[in-house]
Amino acid sequence: xxxxxxxxxxxxxxxxxxxxxxxxxxxxxxxxxxxxxxxxxxxxxxxxxxxxxxxxxxxxxxxxxxxxxxxxxxxxxx
Numbered sequence: 728x729x730x731x732x733x734x735x736x737x738x739x740x741x742x743x744x745x746x747x748x749x750x751x752x753x754x755x756x757x758x759x760x761x762x763x764x765x766x767x768x769x770x771x772x773x774x775x776x777x778x779x780x781x782x783x784x785x786x787x788x789x790x791x792x793x794x795x796x797x798x799x800x801x802x803x804x805x
Contacts, residue, residue, distance in 0.1 A: 730792065730796075731753075731760070731762065731789060731792045731793060731796070731800060732751050732753050732762065734788065734789065734792055735751045735762055735764060735785065735789060735802065736749060736751050738785055738788065739751070739764060739766060739774060739785075742770075742773050742774060742781065743766055743767065743770035743773055743774065744767070744769065744770055744773070745766070745767040745769065745770055748765075748766060748767040748770070749764070749765070749766055750764075750765040750766075751763070751764055751765075752765075758799070759798070759799040759800065759801055760793065760798055760799070760800040760801070761800075761801050761803065762789065762800060762801065762802045762803070763802075763803050763804075763805060764785075764802060764803070764804045764805065765805045766804075771804070774804055775804065782802075782804055785802060786802050789802050
């Protein structure tokens with residue numbers, strides 16, 4: 728779980744203009760891991776990308792990491 732959180736943080740910090748404002752939280756209370764990514768409002772467009780391409784790519788990488796650990800993970804961007 729911490730590996731997936733670190734992966735999301737690393738990718739997000741690499742993309743945004745304000746890397747200190749990146750916050751990743753994990754809620755594992757249900758049968759799946761729910762990751763919430765918060766960024767500076769100015770960086771939301773960078774994280775989402777055109778037509779959501781960047782967000783989908785981050786979610787794909789998260790899915791691969793989750794399968795490797797045998798869990799189901801979801802990423803929400805706030």
